[in-house]
Amino acid sequence: MNLNLLLILFASAFVSAQTNTYTISFENAVHHEATIQAKFTNLENDTLSLRMSRTSPGRYALHEFAKNVYGFKATDSSGKELTVIRPDPYQWLVSGHDGTINIQYTLFANRGDGTYSQVDETHSHLNIPATFMFAPGLKERKIEVDFNVREDLGWKVATQLPLVSGTTYSAPNLYYFMDSPVEISNYSVREFKVGPNNNEQTIQLVLHHNGSEEELDQYFEQVKSVVIAEEKVYGELPKFDYGRYTFLACYIPNASGDGMEHRNSTILTSTTALADGGMKGNIGTVSHEFFHAWNVERLRPKALEPFDFEEANMSGELWFAEGFTSYYTGLSLCRAGILSADEYIEGITGTFNYVWNSPGRQFFNPVEMSYQAPFVDAATSVDPVNRGNTFISYYSYGSILGLALDLSLRENDLTLDDYMKHMWSTMGKPEKPYTLHNLREGLQVYAGENFADQFFDKYIFDSQMPDYRSLLETVGVILEQSKSRPHFGVNVSLNGDGNGEISSTPKIGSPAYRAELEEGDIITQINGENFPNGQQFTEFIGGLKIGDQLNITFERFGIQKSTQVTLEADPSYSLYTFEKKGQKPSKKQLKKRENWLWSK
Template sequence: MLSLLMKAQTPVNYTISFENAVHHEAQITAVFPNTTNDSLHIRMSRSSPGRYALHEFAKNVYGVSAVNDEGDTLKIIRNNPYEWIIANPKGATTVYYTLFGNRGDGTYSQIDESHAHLNMPATFMYATQMLESPVKITFDVRKDLNWKVATQLKKENDNTYSAPNFQYFFDSPTEISDYKIRSFTVNSNGKDYTIEFVLHDTASDELLDQYFEKVKRIVLAEKDVFGELPDYDYGKYTFLACYVENASGDGMEHRNSTILTDSEGLENGGMKNNIGTVSHEYFHSWNVERLRPKSLEPFDFSRANMSGCLWFAEGFTSYYTNLILCRAGVITPEEYAKSINGTFNYVWNSPARNYFNPIEMSYQAPFVDAATSVDPVNRENTFISYYSYGSVLGLALDLSLRQNGLNLDDYMKKLWQEQGKKENPYTIDDLHFTLSLYAGKPFADNFFNKYIYKSEMPDYATLFESVGFDYSQDEEKIYTGFNTNSNNEITRNVKKGSPAYKAGLDAGDIILAIDAKKLNNDNTVEKVLADKKVGDVITVTYSRFGVEKETKLTLTSDPTYTISLNEKAKRRVEKHREAWLKQ
């Protein structure tokens, strides 16, 4: 359990101000207390809690200087891009620097005259010797812009807040703006907790009230899954929603808060399109924040953090995302069934399962989780998102358990009681063992041996039938294996084993004609293939690097599955479905 008592040592003190917000700058002062070391190593983080790829935050820091207690300028040595070394510090060391920030999401910071949206690792330097030190920070807010502070940090007075250490501080994003706020109280185990929703948006009070009603239903539906709320520090959980035009779509979980960002405001589509992120991120306050992979503890700010458990931490959370919306009445059972299609087809029609199981897909996170690269990659054939993979496995596990009179909710409760509530980080073996205790060793061994340690596909036909979902493929619908843009160019790597792959087509090829029929605005690929059937062999004329080529392509049946709600399911099956979707 995280101790919230400030240690007896002197805290690291920060002050941040925003005089030049119009140009996306913040001025930061950091005071590092006395050190017995002969040098003080100050760094910017290279990673951020909840993100698994490297993010070089030092690139947005400049104008760095340092002085001692007596005001003497101290020499700064640079041995690497993300560290500043101050030799022979005497007494407290004060560091001044400027931060540029103009990306509003769950990782970076954004500063302008509408808000200061701060993710702490992207904003504040730290001393490697003082990661266990307490922290105090004063936000010098723009009173002329009516700014207010919203954060999970402990309020000391006015705009000064504190954290017990840097693990907590860097996990505490802060929104400073002229925001609106709504809150309600939830009782759990005899204790009242405040759930507050902070909104930076131009939405009317009426729209915010409507949205907040959905948020409340989601909170209560997720509480039902685990049977109780987490014991939130300081008795409060805060949603930090920033739905403004210059924000980037994102969501990021934290211990007692979550960041929600999107360019769509509530009156511009956000009322419907943003609510799924609310469901997903709030579920994380149990699953990943407290029910936490051992491989992510403690979080290391100096490197990429890798875990083989993301299929569970992120994937099972993704499974519950839309299920909770259905249980909370935000979407209908019909909409829920429809929502499964995209993820299901993405996972089970991917050739990537031939290369990696869900654990190994999780290991790929440092390369894909908001990571950037300039060299082309072959993700279409080698990677399945652990969010999606884990989501359809969570679905399979839930429906399989329900065939045996059990359910995933109670398995999650058991994990919560054994690991999460005690904040005892888990391993994959713990997940396997707990499922054995809950559902029996043969059941658990079958699930983990087939679907986690290997990449086999569960019997979804039987599972969907048990809850009255139709599940089928159109064997007469043709499939080429390539997709083109308006210029008839193949825009993505073709999937291994598809007709296009076998025909030797590749990304960047421009389809010129099919069976000697030239393609144009009136003669599209779809029109040319309209009378073709499965098994037909077509001649594809295409251009590659300006050279005209020709190949034969054999049409196969479309591998896409269609999942929908069966309105005519038997009453017994309907009741089974209702027990699942209206738990």
């Protein structure tokens, strides 16, 4: 045997010894269980720490995945049972091995979304951190996992992980493994190639649904148009690690609505079938998550790098990472021809009102709103919170600030598209994680120091409101508030006794708030008359006038009370094109709107 062959065999054996292997099977899928086995070899320390993750890539809050693990066993290479200590709820310390540790456990999984896993007889939908135990001390090792699919159910494997052979896939290290969701089902596939001929990449849609192939074909055309529109923003696709990007979509009744970005793939889940409104209702998640292939996955906040699988992940840049992505979500659908200009512009209204009519701006700026992510990003708690008065989603806040920045730049013959290109070329493409300073510096380079400093000082480090009326007017859009519609300040719904129950937290400063009404109060009379049973409360208030005084009789904790509410003007905004309001935009306004929306 020659020396070169010996070296090759030695290297092969060494790599094998340095590979952590997993096997997962689904014999009891009907009861949402998976059986997982793993093997860790060539161990040098007497004790190996094994953990379940507490977080998941793309999420910022804690999720205690260990709660769904049971039946844990550990043996050495000869089958001898090993000593296991549980120092905390998330960790298993295994000792007494002979250099090899084999483990086995059962996972219960019944939530199909971007954070958790779901196993049943329709599919095995796996988010890796929610599924596989890992060894933090062996995080640089290669990983191989064999998915023992249910052939009787026609299952196939779809994932961004590279295929080894059969149903065995690999990951170069723990981080890539944890970032690689898997859909195992009897799915359908469509794909197309994008990019220059010498550097084409494959965009793949894997869809698990109960619909027809014709519906999938129609939906895939929309997916393609979104991909092309978003590629134009940056001028190129990211370089996907294996030349392929995969949408892993589950539109089935037992899923939970969600979307979750990953480096070369994304999870898309919905209970809405394509035939039942999902053709248009689900495409927004496609738009949002694919934009993340640039903004978040590669143009990435330094605070999230490396991602921590053991603690919550906090970043002050989520107004940009999530918020600007949200701005491009709807804009890309318009540019792709899926939304009309009127649908897009009027669709901004709800988010606009949520942001600018929230009392939360007096407590936190966009950076500080971003810091709240570990408390709100699919986080759970049992105690009531006052977020209706103190929090504005960084998705929404950043989206509406993205609109302001885009229109402001366009007044100077610049665009947000080109600012995003600049940040991509300087930070994203070379994968240099950014800070708030980098975002500000990038805008200074692109648009000038004075422009950038004003934007950051007023709207990012402070909570001021841009002059949207003037900005929107430049593209022939009207922003208005009603001068005659009255406003009460809370949602009120009928209860079973014909009275009205306050079902929302009164916003600070609203008429209901000043009248000291509170969520859960039961309104029994208004101005001496019984609560208007059989009529929507908003319709009842709409029939009154600004300045009307309402004498309210209500019950709180079984005690009758009374107060007086003075109706005020509704602070809600509406957005319309000039044409929708019977006004004619100028040629300049139309041209600016076309450049903004890429109108044909």
